[in-house]
Each structure stands twice: as structure tokens, then as C-alpha cells.
Amino acid sequence: MLEWKRTSEIRAGDVIAETLTEYETGETIVHMGETVSVSIKERLVRHGIEWILTESRETYKSPIKPILSPEVLEEMEKGVKKVYDAVQREQKIPVEEVSTLSRQVVRNMLSNYGDVVVPFFSQMRTFDEYTFCHQVNVSIIAGLIAIEVYSGDRETAEAIVAGALIHDIGKLVVPKELLNKRTSLADNEFELMKKHVLYGHQMALDSGIDNPIILHEILYHHERIDGSGYLSGLKGREIPQSARIIVIADVFDALTSDRVYKMRWSPYQAIGYIIQQAGKIFDPYIASCFLRLFGIYPVGTRLLLSNGREVVVKGNRKNALTTPIVADIEQEEELIYLDRQKGLFVERVLYDHKED
Structure with a gap:
């Protein structure tokens, strides 16, 4: 009141x-x-x-709200698992279910999309859940980038989310022992692993998918701007834009997830890697759109401010790359908008771990 x-x-x-x-x-x-x-x-x-x-705090509606609610996220997890279970049973992608899921995701994204971006990701509880959680998280990141790149074009964003939801569908054909191997893959094993993009692309065609945006995401999501990717070794603009979008989403979530063969990086480390590799493996323009949304300090990053205060990042205002919205670690109710604070800045990141 x-x-x-x-x-x-x-x-x-x-x-x-x-x-x-x-x-x-x-x-x-x-x-x-x-x-x-x-x-x-x-x-x-x-x-x-x-x-x-x-x-009063009781009636105030905070501008900080996740781009997707926990309920929507849970529905996405169930939906992706349902899609993958159907593929394993019938060897075909349930196209209508993927389309419905992508429409729901984009509708919710657009309803919460504004000046403040607070991504909310699926959390893996067991290593067996990685595939499902990865598809969900990649689709969220790719969808947000698509909304930014295509100025809210709903139809294009829906297609990019749909492609992201099934971009790794070809891995269902790859032997599970390769996917879960704790040591480096041998050359012949890696060659087999790389073929998952071909398996997924063919499965999409056999299932009646003809949207080039979706097909390009599945086939080209391991291509790199400098030509070092696979399978086609495409460079620069030879890589379709939808694939250039999903590359960043795919790598960011992979880096920040625990795998059987590696520990996760912090989101802050992963952001640093994307900045470092922009123009090498990532499209610089797509990378800049990603950074406008996520900032230098992603949600959850702990920071030490110039006044000695320890805070945690709660959200990012678009284009405010180095001045996130933070809250005191001990009193998270009080929000501090660093872009509105004169003379107050980030001193350094706290509790960040270094990848071995």
C-alpha cells in the first residue's frame, strides 16, 4: 500500500x-x-x-523477477524429457510437442522481458540429467539472445528455442559409454561423437522438420567463427546466424555445468572465456548481445565493492555491463543499483574458483 x-x-x-x-x-x-x-x-x-x-515491503513488487518462473522451468524439464523419451521409443521427434513447448517458453520470456534481465536455469541433480538440463538451459540462453538480436520477433525466437531444445538429439544415437567417459576420448571415439550433429539433422528431416533455422542449429552448433569447428569447418558468415547464436548458449552452459570428466566453471569465468574468444570461435556481434543481457558479473556472482561491502549479484540492467544490481550477502532484501551509485564500484570478485 x-x-x-x-x-x-x-x-x-x-x-x-x-x-x-x-x-x-x-x-x-x-x-x-x-x-x-x-x-x-x-x-x-x-x-x-x-x-x-x-x-511497504509486503505489498511492493520488486522489478527483479526471473525471465522464467520456477513453475515454467519445471514444465520445460518435463517437456524435454518427454520429447527425448518419445524419440528413444519411436526414433522420431514429436514435432508438435517441441513446437508447443517453444511457443510457451517464448511467450513467458517476452512477458517478463524488460530493462532488467534475471535468467533462471535448470539445475542438474544427477549426471544422468545433464542432457535434459542442458537442452533447457541452452534454449533459455539462445531464446534471450534471439529476442535481443531479432528485436522481439516472436516467430524467429520460437524457431531458435525449438532448435535449441533438440540441438543434441543426435547424441541419443551415440553409445552412452562415450557420453559418460571420464577420460579424454580417443581419436576414433571423438570422430564418432562428432557425428551426433549428422544423426540429429537426419532425424529432424525424417521427422518432417523443414525450418532451416532449426536444421541449422542442429547441424552447425559445433562450428566456430575461425573455421576450427566441425563437421563442415565453416567460417564467419558461412555459419547461419541461428547456429552462431546457439554456439554461445551451448558453450556457456557446458562450461558452467558439472560433467563426469570435469568440474564446472563459475558463470563469471565462462563470461570471461566468451569475451576472450569473441572473434575467434564466437561471433563478436552475438557475443556483444549476450553480454548486454548477462553483464560481466552474472546473477549469483559474489563481489566486493569499493566501500568494503560484500554483495551478491541479483540481476543485470541491459547494457549496464559492469554495474549489476546487487544485494548485501547478509541482507538480500535491499537492492543496490550500482549504475545509480556515484563513486561505488566493483573492487573484485569473491569466492571464484579456478579451473584446473
């Missing part, structure tokens, strides 16, 4: 419901949505603000 309060009466936990600026200088005093703290209260008093519009 909105309520006018004397500045002396506002308390920690109240939410500022209006943006106030200094009349002469135009400098912002407080932003709408900021949670009242001791420093904010002192700032209001210092500027002579006697009354301010507030809203």
Missing part, C-alpha cells in the same frame, strides 16, 4: 515509491524502488526532504 510518510518516520524495509531529484542540479536524491536504509534516510534529511511516498 502506498503511504506518505515523514522522513523521520520511514523505517528500514520501506520502499521508496517515487524518484526525487535536486531542483537546481538535477542530481537524483533517491530512485523509486530503493529500499530504505540508514544512508538513504540520512541523504533525505541532508537534502531537506520532509515527506516522501513509500510502499
